Amino acid sequence: MDNIAGTKSSLVWVTHLSVALLVFLWLFPTVGLFVSSFRTADQIATSGWWSALSTQERQNPAIRVEGEEFQDGPLYVIEGELFPDTDATVSAWGTSSRAPEEFAPGETSELSNDRTITLEVDGRYRFTATESQEGARLPRIFTTAETPPEFTFDNYRNMxxxxxxxxxxxxxxxxxxxxxxxxxxxxxxxxxxxxxxxxxxxxxxxxxxxxxxxxxxxxxxxxxxxxxxxxxxxxxxxxxxxxxxxxxxxxxxxxxxxxxxxxxxxxxxxxxxxxxxxxxxxxxxxxxxxxxxxxxxxxxxxxxxxxxxxxxxxxxxxxxxxxxxxxxxxxxxxxxxxxxxxxxxxxxxxxxxxxxxxxxxxxxxxxxxxxxxxxxxxxxxxxxxxxxxxxxxxxxxxxxxxxxxxxxxxxxxxxx
Amino acid sequence: MHPVFQGLLTIIIGVGTCLAYFYFSNQLLDKVLFPARGPQAGRNINRANMIRPWLFLFPAMFALTLYLAYPVVETLRLSLTDRTQGGAFVGLANYAQMAGEPKFWEAMRNNIFWLIVVPAMSTAFGLLAAQLTDRISWGNIAKSLIFMPMAISFVGASVIWKLVYDARPEGTEQIGVLNAIYVWMSGSDPQQWLTVPFWNNFLLMVVLIWIQTGFAMVILSAALRGIPEETVEAAIVDGAGPFTIFFKIKVPQIASTIVVVWTTITLTVLKVFDIVFAMTNGQWGTQVLANYMFNKLFVSIDWGVGSAAAIVIMLLVTPILVWNVRQVRKEMR
Missing domain, CATH: 1.10.3720.10 (MetI-like)
Structure with a gap:
């Protein structure tokens, strides 16, 4: 019976393509749920699961500065990393939700009360202040970064x-x-x-x-x-x-x-x-x-x-x-x-x-x-x-x- | 005791009891009641053989009668009585009350749509997939993947498709595929798809079509392979094109299988409950009979109307029941 299709090569291609399309349609919803189960809550909420498979530039949710304070000369300093688990590349950042892309990586943002933040391209930051920030509300950092695909087993561990x-x-x-x-x-x-x-x-x-x-x-x-x-x-x-x-x-x-x-x-x-x-x-x-x-x-x-x-x-x-x-x-x-x-x-x-x-x-x-x-x-x-x-x-x-x-x-x- | 051991123990007891019944009842029959020795050995063997079928059949027939046959009669009785009046006979009052409820007619209307759309689409997609995959080298893998949703529960499928229909507030990135495509194509605001009246029914049907297509495909594919090659070859010799062959030669030869697939999916559709229950619970105009009945029985605790709704479902499957029984009786002759 193969010769029915075999006589017309264009029809063979149409067959292959149609089947591929059918399989894609039938598989797509399940794969979506499967991929989602390996993403963190933040990732799921901010981007479609299909974008999880490739490197994406996107705005990340704000991350608050945190860490051990130490003294460096007259300054009180907190150093840390925004993306300790991934290789994100920061393309722009800011310190307020009104201007989340105000600065380029490497620049320093001047905040109120003589405080400053400097953010590097790989997400490392340095926060300085002239007096101790013990107990104070620390600023948040808004970033736009290129993030490579990242998956986690935490959801399964938790459930x-x-x-x-x-x-x-x-x-x-x-x-x-x-x-x-x-x-x-x-x-x-x-x-x-x-x-x-x-x-x-x-x-x-x-x-x-x-x-x-x-x-x-x-x-x-x-x-x-x-x-x-x-x-x-x-x-x-x-x-x-x-x-x-x-x-x-x-x-x-x-x-x-x-x-x-x-x-x-x-x-x-x-x-x-x-x-x-x-x-x-x-x-x-x-x-x-x-x-x-x-x-x-x-x-x-x-x-x-x-x-x-x-x-x-x-x-x-x-x-x-x-x-x-x-x-x-x-x-x-x-x-x-x-x-x-x-x-x-x-x-x-x-x-x-x-x-x-x-x-x-x-x-x-x-x-x-x-x-x-x-x-x-x-x-x-x-x-x-x-x-x-x-x-x-x-x-x-x-x-x-x-x-x-x-x-x-x-x-x-x-x-x- | 750890629940796993408790589970194991109950499993062993349950299955053990079952095995013991068959073994010891046969022993009793052969060794004690009608032993195959002594002066009446021949008569005893005959008597034992008359009783044995019923020993084999008893547990199955007992369970069938108790769990399926008796409930049909009992539900019919319940639908004619009122529990709040101590089970008094009220005639067709429950049916009258049900017919006065707009939700019931909504469920009936939706069920009719389900009955038309789901079997038709599943069979059509199944036939298409069966025909196309039969011709290509990776057809079996393709079949397997299209067949896969069959193993996924209705509840699991509901979660899968809820993600597809998910909507995020306008201006943020959409994480549901449907809205992502919709916003990208039309540029308008994202939609809460499951609340869009009338069309949301079809979005629920998509879930069942997605599940049932694989079933239709597997059966129709086997039927297509059973078609005698000579008929197809003769058509080729006569110069028929692939479409003519498919619609004029193949489809008529598997018509009876198409009917079987269609009716089997129809039965599934009539009982569909989980999808509607998990995705909308009958809100926004998506009620169906099975979910309406469940609500009446276990939310409003109105056994009379709930049973009346169950009887309506039973009446809808009756034609298929009669047809099936006639087919089998024809075969047995």
Whole structure:
């Protein structure tokens, strides 16, 4: 088929260019956030991220003179550097916001009370005064400088490894993992058995059950929120009644705990919450099952009949056939679904909001934390970009390493 | 206990229980209830084999019924009752109240736009990308990069695009690409794009199109490769140009796949919640049904109207549901 394009070389070029443009458009927004997460707050606020990749001349925010004062003859002197971490080249500077480009590098600015500032081209400055400036408000320096590209890991250090940062993502990262792993494994297990039964076991009503699963494939999970939240509340209360007796004021707080409850470590006054990890696992299991059963059944039904019948003749039970033959052969389908479910649970916001998050905030997942940050830190892109990238990094790694299975699963799920 | 260990322990218990159920229920069936020995061995084997499918199916069917089938019925019931009156039956009062709210009609209008624009644009871009990348040497890399947003959460995508739409006060340097280009091209003041009525809806749709195009591309690309080469070759011999071949030969042959892609994206659009919730929360005329429902359920705590909105979403997906079930029943025969 290559000769269609091959006959017209101009068309080949158009194709290459169009694809390059498409890829550029699709990549550009993500790269923007990625680059931003390595820039300081000042840099992000004063220039577009695209300018971070090359040397730029720009006006910097004012920097106040600071440092140790020492005496040099009759003068009190403070010396320092404006850009200790970068190789900025100053092109103009000033000491007031009204004239930020008043002086050239190397010139000296005379300030009130016989004070002076001299700024060199590399950002070194010398501040002099005739009397001690101890406790006084020191002047600010406005600069216009050429700054080479500069990136920092501080945002990640702050968002991930700073235990004092209440907005940090470390705890949310663990909470997301705790949601995701069981919510991926449990539906696979449950669905694999059901898919085998639907693909290879004979029983009345099989076709009806397949139709049932397919119908549920499109039911919006929005419908399940309130009924299931009520159900989870009921389960919490029933569990409590089983392990002890409830407080008269609250059906979800223990007044007394029986021996079984003590075995599980409950004490009077403890509560059983309707929202929690167990609830969200079950919810994700329920919502993921239709796709899991559908994908796995389609795959298993396509396995060669001979293998299974030979095994039956040799006296293998269904359980053995399933664990020894079907499961290993279905690995590609299992992997496809595992990736889907992993991405879906990792990226989920709605299910977590409804079935997991409570006022305590100890189970906050990353997606919800990012939404909260969007509300409270709307303009602080160094925080937002870093938080978003921490949560995006894992799915992207999974995506690029397991793309083959993902594509295979998509094809099995929708092309008939 | 450290939360990581607690997490690990619960994971092991959860998965272990699951495995134990399948193993021991089978053991029970084969060894205790219907042992395959003694005078009735044959009959026992048959009976065990009649029960076994249901052992395999039970957890899945139980979860499906409880987590998806029952809620449909229960939500329907809730939409006809009023919680403040102790769950009394109120007929269609909730629906009537909802129909009287301008926000609901705004959500309906926006949803219709979403339903038209997003599947159409995603499929069109997907088809374009699939066709173009199939012909070039670095096509697979290009595909992979266009497909990548699929792995990014709606929330993450919202942050990404909020930066694109960001606006800084006029006179300062713009850090959002859209405003930077807009100010540079037109010379006018930067815009708060997400608050511009009507058009802000399309800016939100761009996010979902950006995510879904990769999905459409992957599936359509596989379908394009499945086209028999003879049909294309015959067209070349007859002197057809590349555009004629694409639109008259290729597209008709993958029409059924296009329909599947279209409906799958339609389903995603109907449930779209995170993007609107994270970017505008339905302000400035961007409300959609799923977010309207979420607000009713968890902000106004009005279960009746919230459930009524959920039923509206359910009604909108029903045609696709019926179509899917009919397809599968046709295949099973």
């Amino acid at each position: 991930l490894f700073n235990p004092d940062n209440v907005e940090g993502m470390a705890q949310a990262f663990i909470a997301t993992l705790t949601v995701t792993i069981p919510a991926t494994i449990i539906p696979i297990l449950v669905a694999a058995f059901a898919a085998y039964a639907l693909a290879w076991m004979e029983f009345p009503g099989r076709a009806l059950l397949v139709a049932f699963v397919v119908a549920l494939l499109v039911v919006p999970l929005q419908l399940a929120l309130i009924p299931l939240l009520t159900f989870h509340g009921w389960v919490a209360e029933a569990t409590l009644a089983f392990l002890g007796s409830p407080d008269p004021d609250s059906a979800r707080r223990f007044a007394e705990v029986n021996w079984l409850g003590r075995l599980f470590g409950f004490e009077p006054g403890d509560t059983i919450k309707a929202k929690g990890f167990i609830g969200v696992w079950f919810a994700h299991t329920g919502f993921g099952l239709p796709l899991a059963i559908y994908l796995l059944r389609n795959y298993m039904a396509g396995l060669p009949r001979d293998i299974i019948e030979n095994a039956r003749v040799d006296g293998a039970t269904d359980f053995q056939i399933f664990t020894r033959i079907i499961l290993p052969l279905s690995f590609p389908a299992l992997a496809s679904f595992a990736i889907f479910q992993f991405l879906w649970t990792w990226n989920d916001l709605l299910v977590a909001k409804v079935f997991l998050l409570d006022a305590s905030g100890s189970t906050n997942v990353m997606t919800n934390q990012i939404v909260e940050l969007l509300g409270t830190r709307g303009g602080n892109w160094e925080i937002l970009a870093t938080a978003a990238f921490v949560s995006i990094a894992v799915p992207l790694a999974v995506f690029f390493s397991m793309q083959r299975y993902l594509v295979r699963g998509l094809l099995a799920g929708s092309v008939k």
